[in-house]
Amino acid sequence: MNDKQDLDETLALVAQAVADFAKPDAARARAARDAADGCDAAAWEGMAEQGWLAVLLPESLGGTALGMRAAALIAERLGYAGHSEPFVATAVMAATALLRCPAGPCRDTLLEGLVRGRCVALAWQPPLGALSPAATAVTAREERSGLALSGVARFVVPAQAGQYLVAARMDGRMLLCAVDADASGLSMVKERTADGGLSLRLDFDRVVVERSAILAQGDAAESAVQSAIESGVLCTAAELLGAITRMLEVTQTYLCERQQFGQHIGAFQVLQHRLVDMWMQKELTRAAVGAAVTAFDAAADAPGPLPDACVAAASSAKARASEAALFVTGQAVQLHGAIGTTDEYELGVYVNRSLTLAAALGNAAFHRSRFGALVAVEER
Amino acid sequence: MKSSTTINDDGVRYGVEQERDWNALGDEAFRAIVRADFEQHYPAHLRYLPHRLRWAELRDWYLRMAGKGWIAPAWPREFGGMGLSPAKLLIYLEEQERWGIARYQDHGVLMIGPLLMRYGTPEQRRRFLPGILSCEHIWCQGYSEPGSGSDLASLRTRAELVDGPNGREFVVTGQKTWTTLAQDATHIFLLVRTDPQAKKQEGISFLLADRHAPGIRVRPIRDIAGHEEFCEVFLDDVRVPADNLVGEINRGWTIAKSLLGFERVSLGSPKFCEYGLQMLLRIARLTGRQDDPAFRDKFAALQLDVVHLADAYAGFAARLVRGEPLGPDVSLLKIWSTETFQRIAALGVETAGAAGGLVGDVQLGDEAINILGSWYKSRPATIYGGSNEIQRNIIAREVLRLPAR
Numbered sequence: 001m002n003d004k005q006d007l008d009e010t011l012a013l014v015a016q017a018v019a020d021f022a023k024p025d026a027a028r029a030r031a032a033r034d035a036a037d038g039c040d041a042a043a044w045e046g047m048a049e050q051g052w053l054a055v056l057l058p059e060s061l062g063g064t065a066l067g068m069r070a071a072a073l074i075a076e077r078l079g080y081a082g083h084s085e086p087f088v089a090t091a092v093m094a095a096t097a098l099l100r101c102p103a104g105p106c107r108d109t110l111l112e113g114l115v116r117g118r119c120v121a122l123a124w125q126p127p128l129g130a131l132s133p134a135a136t137a138v139t140a141r142e143e144r145s146g147l148a149l150s151g152v153a154r155f156v157v158p159a160q161a162g163q164y165l166v167a168a169r170m171d172g173r174m175l176l177c178a179v180d181a182d183a184s185g186l187s188m189v190k191e192r193t194a195d196g197g198l199s200l201r202l203d204f205d206r207v208v209v210e211r212s213a214i215l216a217q218g219d220a221a222e223s224a225v226q227s228a229i230e231s232g233v234l235c236t237a238a239e240l241l242g243a244i245t246r247m248l249e250v251t252q253t254y255l256c257e258r259q260q261f262g263q264h265i266g267a268f269q270v271l272q273h274r275l276v277d278m279w280m281q282k283e284l285t286r287a288a289v290g291a292a293v294t295a296f297d298a299a300a301d302a303p304g305p306l307p308d309a310c311v312a313a314a315s316s317a318k319a320r321a322s323e324a325a326l327f328v329t330g331q332a333v334q335l336h337g338a339i340g341t342t343d344e345y346e347l348g349v350y351v352n353r354s355l356t357l358a359a360a361l362g363n364a365a366f367h368r369s370r371f372g373a374l375v376a377v378e379e380r
Numbered sequence: 381m382k383s384s385t386t387i388n389d390d391g392v393r394y395g396v397e398q399e400r401d402w403n404a405l406g407d408e409a410f411r412a413i414v415r416a417d418f419e420q421h422y423p424a425h426l427r428y429l430p431h432r433l434r435w436a437e438l439r440d441w442y443l444r445m446a447g448k449g450w451i452a453p454a455w456p457r458e459f460g461g462m463g464l465s466p467a468k469l470l471i472y473l474e475e476q477e478r479w480g481i482a483r484y485q486d487h488g489v490l491m492i493g494p495l496l497m498r499y500g501t502p503e504q505r506r507r508f509l510p511g512i513l514s515c516e517h518i519w520c521q522g523y524s525e526p527g528s529g530s531d532l533a534s535l536r537t538r539a540e541l542v543d544g545p546n547g548r549e550f551v552v553t554g555q556k557t558w559t560t561l562a563q564d565a566t567h568i569f570l571l572v573r574t575d576p577q578a579k580k581q582e583g584i585s586f587l588l589a590d591r592h593a594p595g596i597r598v599r600p601i602r603d604i605a606g607h608e609e610f611c612e613v614f615l616d617d618v619r620v621p622a623d624n625l626v627g628e629i630n631r632g633w634t635i636a637k638s639l640l641g642f643e644r645v646s647l648g649s650p651k652f653c654e655y656g657l658q659m660l661l662r663i664a665r666l667t668g669r670q671d672d673p674a675f676r677d678k679f680a681a682l683q684l685d686v687v688h689l690a691d692a693y694a695g696f697a698a699r700l701v702r703g704e705p706l707g708p709d710v711s712l713l714k715i716w717s718t719e720t721f722q723r724i725a726a727l728g729v730e731t732a733g734a735a736g737g738l739v740g741d742v743q744l745g746d747e748a749i750n751i752l753g754s755w756y757k758s759r760p761a762t763i764y765g766g767s768n769e770i771q772r773n774i775i776a777r778e779v780l781r782l783p784a785r
Contacts, residue, residue, distance in 0.1 A: 268785075
């Protein structure tokens with residue numbers, strides 16, 4: 001018995017528990033989508049009860065410290081089952097950011113709430129979106145009563161968050177501070193994502209933040225936000241992998257059941273080969289996500305900014321997952337024929353989820369380009 | 381410390397003694413030994429060549445490998461191999477690829493040896509293994525026929541068992557084709573029809589033959605690159621001793637199929653694609669296109685295609701190291717590696733612009749580079765070893781369980 005075996009066994013238990021909890025159920029997914037906040041509140045509560053929201057946190061903070069393998073595994077299964085609750089946005093991204101901030105009353109309170117299911121959202125993207133924390137379009141200015149924030153943050157999820165972790169620039173330095181959703185001077189626009197969820201555009205008009213709400217500053221703030229973003233990139237790729245797996249399954253079943261011209265359409269070689277091409281993209285996505293998870297777990301305990309190898313691995317996984325998901329989406333709809341375009345058929349849930357996640361946190365084109373810039377091929 | 385070759389049930393010492401028990405070394409220590417040997421001894425002008433080399437060019441190197449006992453890394457020690465564990469074998473192959481070592485006509489080591497260990501008689505092993513280990517025997521493969529490519533089981537080369545002057549023997553008549561480097565081979569293994577009445581897979585047998593036996597004629601086929609890597613092999617009343625039948629008569633199809641799995645892993649190695657990316661980058665640099673955003677985008681996409689091939693390959697390799705058998709899903713590697721290589725080679729030709737139509741070593745700036753070499757090499761890759769369409773059929777049927785017509 002060694003640590004690795006222990007971890008493998010624990011992960012197998014987590015995998016089983018998540019699989020029991022999250023099963024494909026299109027009716028449930030549509031009901032969640034059609035709810036006012038686009039969320040299945042009961043499912044979210046269930047995830048908190050299972051302890052999954054604390055999967056990345058150390059035991060000293062009430063977590064299980066199972067690392068990126070566990071987080072990716074949970075994300076993948078949620079993607080497979082059509083769950084769109086903000087596991088990645090909160091339990092991966094907000095939790096990672098907070099974990100990398102120095103301990104303090106504000107941080108610790110946020111983490112305690114997060115573990116129990118109180119949503120927290122990271123806010124850093126400018127109006128046209130960007131992955132780098134330095135791209136933030138929110139600025140902070142010293143005032144007598146604290147800091148005043150002005151500017152815009154877009155693509156803030158989840159919309160039901162009670163607090164935002166806002167990355168702001170002050171005199172060329174980064175800082176990360178906690179802002180309540182009902183803070184004075186803060187207004188918001190809700191934008192609907194393809195999967196029926198909500199994303200926020202926050203407008204800060206001299207929103208005053210007390211100094212005690214500053215979570216981190218300078219390089220510490222920047223590396224906390226960067227780690228959070230990249231972990232989110234990887235786990236979103238894992239969610240897409242789950243969605244791809246389910247779309248493939250649904251299509252496979254359909255080809256085996258649907259009959260035309262007196263035979264199962266899955267017997268036609270043209271359709272068989274197209275399903276194989278979808279399957280290959282799934283397998284490549286699985287390989288890329290697996291390699292990235294290994295890279296992240298290897299660097300998990302290193303302080304400071306995330307190593308370039310992890311950033312490249314996150315891009316590698318997300319580029320493949322986004323491209324594969326949109327490819328599989330298109331093929332799945334086509335192989336189904338007209339039924340594939342209807343909302344009442346299960347596939348639609350995954351089509352819309354794929355569109356949402358493929359565009360979130362950098363699409364395939366963005367990550368291809370970032371990967372190419374980070375990883376040089378050496379001429380021999 | 382020397383460790384002697386284990387004696388086997390055949391009562392023969394095969395090959396040369398191994399210097400040591402390689403598996404007792406740590407992975408990195410083993411890697412260092414292999415790497416140092418290749419770097420020190422492999423001829424520089426034979427590294428990373430885009431085409432297959434003839435035996436005359438590779439003879440010195442592989443005779444050295446044979447003399448050293450390194451010719452059959454995967455074979456068990458008792459049969460004269462290095463006896464490497466899967467993990468050590470992967471390291472050996474990685475180092476071979478990393479140093480760009482050219483492959484010889486290695487069907488003897490890759491196919492005939494393992495085949496005889498599994499299905500052969502002790503007498504057959506005593507006759508054939510030593511020649512493979514010493515490189516005195518070079519084997520070529522007689523599978524495909526003019527009318528039997530993807531539908532290999534429809535093959536028509538006949539073999540009739542008769543009483544001859546030297547005892548029982550097969551009389552073989554027919555034609556084989558796409559036989560790689562048959563010109564250089566001393567032996568050929570053949571799939572032949574021994575029962576024309578049986579259902580097509582059930583009347584086939586596996587024979588070993590002397591390539592220079594009377595009645596065998598070889599005609600090289602000139603390919604679109606101008607090379608002569610493939611041959612036609614004509615068989616006209618060729619006499620093959622009955623003792624050269626491997627396994628039972630009419631059971632050759634099962635035997636042949638058991639050898640194909642290996643090809644799908646080895647054909648899926650990322651090495652060709654990694655080499656292709658380097659060539660592509662060189663073409664881009666020499667034509668001043670390396671920073672062109674349109675090129676960069678296409679290049680990054682291919683780079684990721686290769687990285688994910690390597691990620692998937694590592695997954696299959698890890699399964700081999702754990703001792704797990706590989707399933708039909710391994711066809712993924714063959715399909716993805718060969719099709720990615722085609723895309724890389726095609727972008728190389730496109731990037732070269734007007735020079736993309738020049739054959740052989742082409743002068744670009746200060747350097748000479750073979751632009752079309754990769755393109756030519758990439759075309760047969762999706763056809764041999766079971767065409768990619770056949771591989772997709774296998775995945776559709778055995779992995780995705782889609783219905784048959």
